Amino acid sequence: xxxxxxxxxxxxxxxxxxxxxxxxxxxxxxxxxxxxxxxxxxxxxxxxxxxxxxxxxxxxxxxxxxxxxxxxxxxxxxxxxxxxxxxxxxxxxxxxxxxxxxxxxxxxxxxxxxxxxxxxxxxxxxxxxxxxxxxxxxxxxxxxxxxxxxxxxxxxxxxxxxxxxxxxxxxxxxxxxxxxxxxxxxxxxxxxxxxxxxxxxxxxxxxxxxxxxxxxxxxxxxxxxxxxxxxxxxxxxxxxxxxxxxxxxxxxxxxxxxxxxxxxxxxxxxxxxxxxxx
Amino acid sequence: xxxxxxxxxxxxxxxxxxxxxxxxxxxxxxxxxxxxxxxxxxxxxxxxxxxxxxxxxxxxxxxxxxxxxxxxxxxxxxxxxxxxxxxxxxxxxxxxxxxxxxxxxxxxxxxxxxxxxxxxxxxxxxxxxxxxxxxxxxxxxxxxxxxxxxxxxxxxxxxxxxxxxxxxxxxxxxxxxxxxxxxxxxxxxxxxxxxxxxxxxxxxxxxxxxxxxxxxxxxxxxxxxxxxxxxxxxxxxxxxxxxxxxxxxxxxxxxxxxxxxxxxxxxxxxxxxxxxxxxxxxxxxxxxxxxxxxxxxxxxxxxxxxxxxxxxxxxxxxx
Numbered sequence: 281x282x283x284x285x286x287x288x289x290x291x292x293x294x295x296x297x298x299x300x301x302x303x304x305x306x307x308x309x310x311x312x313x314x315x316x317x318x319x320x321x322x323x324x325x326x327x328x329x330x331x332x333x334x335x336x337x338x339x340x341x342x343x344x345x346x347x348x349x350x351x352x353x354x355x356x357x358x359x360x361x362x363x364x365x366x367x368x369x370x371x372x373x374x375x376x377x378x379x380x381x382x383x384x385x386x387x388x389x390x391x392x393x394x395x396x397x398x399x400x401x402x403x404x405x406x407x408x409x410x411x412x413x414x415x416x417x418x419x420x421x422x423x424x425x426x427x428x429x430x431x432x433x434x435x436x437x438x439x440x441x442x443x444x445x446x447x448x449x450x451x452x453x454x455x456x457x458x459x460x461x462x463x464x465x466x467x468x469x470x471x472x473x474x475x476x477x478x479x480x481x482x483x484x485x486x487x488x489x490x491x492x493x494x495x496x497x498x499x500x501x502x503x504x505x506x507x508x509x510x511x512x513x514x515x516x517x518x519x520x521x522x523x524x525x526x527x528x529x530x531x532x533x534x535x536x537x538x539x540x541x542x543x544x545x546x547x548x549x550x551x552x553x554x555x556x557x558x
Numbered sequence: 559x560x561x562x563x564x565x566x567x568x569x570x571x572x573x574x575x576x577x578x579x580x581x582x583x584x585x586x587x588x589x590x591x592x593x594x595x596x597x598x599x600x601x602x603x604x605x606x607x608x609x610x611x612x613x614x615x616x617x618x619x620x621x622x623x624x625x626x627x628x629x630x631x632x633x634x635x636x637x638x639x640x641x642x643x644x645x646x647x648x649x650x651x652x653x654x655x656x657x658x659x660x661x662x663x664x665x666x667x668x669x670x671x672x673x674x675x676x677x678x679x680x681x682x683x684x685x686x687x688x689x690x691x692x693x694x695x696x697x698x699x700x701x702x703x704x705x706x707x708x709x710x711x712x713x714x715x716x717x718x719x720x721x722x723x724x725x726x727x728x729x730x731x732x733x734x735x736x737x738x739x740x741x742x743x744x745x746x747x748x749x750x751x752x753x754x755x756x757x758x759x760x761x762x763x764x765x766x767x768x769x770x771x772x773x774x775x776x777x778x779x780x781x782x783x784x785x786x787x788x789x790x791x792x793x794x795x796x797x798x799x800x801x802x803x804x805x806x807x808x809x810x811x812x813x814x815x816x817x818x819x820x821x822x823x824x825x826x827x828x829x830x831x832x833x834x835x836x837x838x839x840x841x842x843x844x845x846x847x848x849x850x851x852x853x854x855x856x857x858x859x860x861x862x863x864x865x866x867x868x869x870x871x872x873x874x875x876x877x
Contacts, residue, residue: 286660290646297648376645381660381707382610384634557613 283385287393288400295401297364304359304405311355311414315348319420319537321497335515341421342512346524349425349511353435353504356406360442361462364398368450369458372558381558389548395447395546402439410435437535441542442466447548451556469498473505473526479508480527488528495530499538502530531534562624563588563713563744564609569618570773571604571768578604580768586761588712591735591745593679593759593776595752595847597870598826601768602748603641606717609746610638623713634662637711641718641748643702647691651701651734654690655708662709669708679731695722703734713744732758756862764869776862780789783835784858788827789850797828799848803841829858 295301322344327339333451368391371377380390417423425431445465449458476491478484495502508524509517517525564586571579581600586592591650596602607613609620611628645654652673659669677686680700690698699722706714716735720728735758738745749755755762756776764772784807784826800806807829832838838857845852 283661283664286657290657294646294648352686374644375640375642378607378610378612378640379643379658379702380639380643380661381612382633382638382640383658384630384663385661386630555614558607 281389283383284389284393284396286397286529287380287390290324291394291397295397295526298363300362301359301401304355304363308352308355308404308405308409308412311351312409312416314415315413316420318349319416323355323421331335331449338423338513339516341423342419342516343423343509343522343524344412344421344505345423345425345454346508346512346522348417349410349431349508350436350504350524352406352409352413353438353507355409356402356435356439357442357466357500359405360398360402361376361446361459363402364385364394364443364446365450365459365462366455367398367457367525368553369453370450372556373454377558387554387556390448391451391549394545398443398447399440400441403436404452406435406439406536407432426510426513427510431507434503434507434510434535437502437542438507441503441538441545444542444545447550448545451549451552465498466500469494469501472497475499476528477526491528495534496537499530499534499541502534503538506532506534507528523537561588562621563590564592564620564622564746566605566609566620567618569605569620571606571608571613572616577601578768579608579615579681582608582768582770582819583767584710584763584773586744586746589739589742591739591747591758592746593755593762594746595750595755595762595866598750600765602750602765604713604718604768606746606748610636610715624872633708635712635815637706637709637714639699639702639706639714639716639719641721643698643705643861645690645702646658646703648659649695650687651677651693651704651838652686652688654701655704658705664709665734671707672710677705679734680704694726696727698729699723700730703731707734707738709745713746714738714836715748717748719747720749720751728754737823745843752862762862764866765818766870774865782828783833783838784829785829785838785841786827786829786854786856786858787841787845787852788854789842790853792826792828792850796845796850799844800828800841802831804830804845806830827854 294454302493322340326332326340341538368377368429371380377390414424414428417425442462446458446462449461453461472494474491475487479487479489505526506529509529510528512525514524516522519525519527562585566582567582568820569579569582570577576599582601582605594602594605604613608615609627611633615627622625622629623635649657655673655676656669659673664672664838677683680703682697682704683695684700685693690701693701693728697717703719710813716731723731732754735745735747739760739828747755747759759773759774759776763770784805797806831839835857838855840850842855
């Protein structure tokens, strides 16, 4: 346990020094600034336009907030996959893992130490970014979406899931292959989810099933869909008026599925790395 | 506790269709400096990795310090310097040693003083707070050596420790190995620099195509001594007389300049193998007694390099 924390500490330091994190942070800050400026002008226009109804104003602000959270979701997904993508494969390739693995350290401690560090970094990133969006919505739009305490944890589970998949892939695959595989899985879920929404809309059971299967293969996007559904007013959910109020809402079971998925991914990571020749 | 620091029986490692190590059996006594020799690609590093638990053997068994390989408690008493040592290059030398010490669970106070001692020992005190990315190849190797000693191990594996080092650095490594030996630490030295091995090791094992093929003690007196003679006026009788005192052998410069049995009166040199050193004064006395001018007489122990080439054979392509 102590050794795992020593390793997590080193990895945390390493992650914080990396250019890819810096890029994610700069991209995030740039996004938040743009977002704040946009939000400011939209709400100012809405306030000055006498013909917009209260419902329309409410709709616009909600839509903007959800769009902001969606952007945060995408940035966090990218960070969750890319930051740890070479955590193990990179060290295996450079050979520095040999010095570590020859120490009286369990292989599992190496995997879990790295996982822990990246989970902390990516969660902090998501919390900071989502917090920024919510703050901007509050300050400029006087709006706070309903149930953030229920929605945001789902987004956190989503990034933890993707960090785990990225770490697990790194025990077996090279860095580039691992990145491709993780994004491929995410892309599958992303497209699958749209197929499911459209299938539900036009009442095509086959398309719906495709989406459901895709969501089972990689539940990340379903978690976001459910989070977004939770964080909007009932009226908008009912109207299916935005891309964030899906016709087919992922069931609460998706959370359990994702948690189980994460556990299995980590089990695969620990097992795979234990047997891996270094 | 077992008297053997390292023991391996029939270790084998297969990567797909390639057999990297076919049959590795060796034993290293505690407190011994053991040289593991072989041409590039013979399976030295693979063998080392199996012993350290980095690679799982396909077959065979081995133990370190009496525990089966992979045992974590045994690994706590082992140090390892990999070939071409590399680590997170944003760490400073001092941070690197501290980090590795923490992985051994060494208490901070002890670790702090040990870090300083080691930095001093590998002459990196001035660079202790510089980042590893600013280190030269030799400095990296030296900080890697310090890293391998941070837990005061009973057994140290050094994989080509002098690669990338200048003569001063090589000297430093050699001195460290001598100090370790003096402290009773077992050193497992993986090297293809035969000169280094010759001056450091107590015993060497040769590995060829993934198989241990030969073992020899370095310190022990050679079974036979060779002597090189440079004399004037050799004739058949002199040669025949010398042949009674020892065995005439082809010299390094070809065959003996004067084949036995052919009369000659010119100066020449020849090489002969004698049973022991006691034969040398006898040869000198005999030659002088016959009036043969003796210009030079020196014993030539077979160098490790010569032995290496003999064991490996000529079929080896240079690695």
